[in-house]
Amino acid sequence: MKILVCISHVPDTTTKVKFIDDFKKLDVTGIQWVINPWDELSLTRALELKDDASSGVKSVTVAHVGPASSEPTIRKALAIGADDAIRVNADPADAFCVASHLADVIRDNAFDLIMCGIESSDHNGSTVGGMLAELLDFPSVSAVSGIRIENGQLVINREIDGGKETINVPAPAVAIVQKGIAKEPRIAAMRGIMMARTKPIKVIEPAAVEPYTEVLKYEMPKPRAACRFIDAENARQLIDVLQNEARLI
């Protein structure tokens, strides 16, 4: 079984984002780029599956759509333990473009399980994984919090409103993963970092794709009103305020 983990790179999650060009573009000055948190968890789970000989996972490949400047993020994924990487040399203009480029990668290489994070922490679209599955006509499972492989079969836990389902889908399939898929993201060790330098990154030139959406501009969130403090000794006053002023309880 071969696994493909799709990774996007995003500003470190503690970044205070700023915009330039009349709020049309992100100011990338000083930004630390990281693997999108859900993609990092999905890579971790893929590597755990490969470590378990009984799973039959032979390789874990990462795929990324982005310019050469995103290669440090791909190297990081290789350092964490992916075997090889594919970069589609294209501007990730919107989710549809990214999904279309990834679909081309998958059409040219037989993968059994494709893993995508449920969303990216920059555009928060939650769309690439599902689009990819539809483009390939593969089954997809969303809100995945667990994946096992038993006798070559994918056994997936899917979160539903008010519970969890355990389901089977035939491979090849797209799993769109969320929190719970792995406990903590795996960190690159020194040996991994050394080895990553020589692992292959295959660069693919993209086919032309027209985006479906375009960001016109960004806005900063409106500041909230100042907090009204209530004395801890008189904490019960909070209940009175919530009941009679805010009318929330």
Next chain:
Amino acid sequence: MSVLVYTENWEGKFKKLTFELVSYASKVAEMLNTTATALSIGNVDPVELAKLGNYGVNKIINATGEGLNVLDNQVYTRIIADAAVRENADVIVLSNNNTGKALAPRLSVRLKAGIGSGVSVLPLSTDPFVIYKRAYSGNAFAHVKITTPVRILTLARNSFELIEKNNGALVENLNPEVNSSSIKTQVKDVQKLTGKILLTDADIVVSGGRGMKSPDNWGPLVELAELLGAATACSRPVSDEGWRGHEEHTGQTGKIIAPNLYIALGISGATQHLAGVSSSKYIVAVNTDKDAPIFEAAQYGIVGDAQKVLPRLIEALKEIKGR
């Protein structure tokens, strides 16, 4: 031209979020000078189904039949896409919940339709079609133009008011043919959380962080939640430590919630935590550190130890509830 709204059901029942969705779809239809149609898939009794008509739709499509009891993303996508084509829909509205997130992107490809995901307000304009959505996990907002003739919108929960309007909607029954071999998703087991208020549905959420100090201190937090009819939640360190289950983790990588009232106890309010709760209508914070960032997001705050504050809140609540 029309607006189609997919109204998911849970064991034959709709939720408040369904009626928010229908109200939203009807308003979008008004902006486009057209009508809205609801699409229900799976068994829903006629009384429940008729409730959809109270929120402005002109037609209700009731799709039932074999093979529709399990959410198979491919089967559902086909049924919704077929209905969209038949209804000549140029906007399709779904919830931004797990189901909506599973189906909207597949529909996008099938219908060559751009997505505006997690919207919480009406489109800013319809020509060009521009939507407003959160970006960078709530640290910014974006104006996004959807350039395709058909558009898909997924609506965030608890973000749109119910608007009652009865247009005397008619129910149209539909029996889509589902070939059993086309159902790829096989459910082997279902584990339900019973008797608990769902975090993502709750109007009030009581949440604990590291400042709760130990998993043994959760009793009063749970008692407060019970008195308020609230769901319980926690911050990431708490779920990472295993003090509470990961299904309670709210924050950027956990659940993103938007209750009317979020009570944060012993949570400092790191950017990643606020990303999951900043859409709450009111935030109340209790923390020992008066400089904690949670107070910048909160409307009401108490500087103090949650362990000491909790009993006082519980006592005051019991008095007003007459217990």
